Amino acid sequence: MQRAPKIIPISDLRRDANGIIKSVSASRDPLFITQRGRAAAVMVSMKEYEQTQHELEILRLLARGEKEIEAGVGFSLEEVMAEADALLAEQP
Structure with a gap:
C-alpha cells in the first residue's frame, strides 16, 4: 500500500x-x-535526487539502445553487459 x-x-x-x-x-x-x-x-533529499538522475540516465541508455537496434546498429551482448556493470558500480 x-x-x-x-x-x-x-x-x-x-x-x-x-x-x-x-x-x-x-x-x-x-x-x-x-x-x-x-x-x-x-x-x-540530495541522495534521492542523485539516485533518480542515475536511474534516468540508465533509462536514456536503454532507449538509445532500442533505437540503435531498430536502425540495425548495435553492440555485442558482452559490450552492453560491461557498460551496464560499470554504470551500476557508479551507483551512489
Whole structure:
C-alpha cells in the first residue's frame, strides 16, 4: 500500500525551512509544497535526487539502445553487459 504524500504549505516552509530541510534529508520521501492551495514544488533529499538522475540516465541508455537496434546498429551482448556493470558500480 502506498503512503499518503507529505504536503505542506509554503508558509510552513518559510517559518521552519531549516527543520523541514533536515526532515527531507533524513527521509526518502518527497515533500510536496503548496502555494495558494495548489501544488507548486516538490522537495527531495540530495541522495534521492542523485539516485533518480542515475536511474534516468540508465533509462536514456536503454532507449538509445532500442533505437540503435531498430536502425540495425548495435553492440555485442558482452559490450552492453560491461557498460551496464560499470554504470551500476557508479551507483551512489
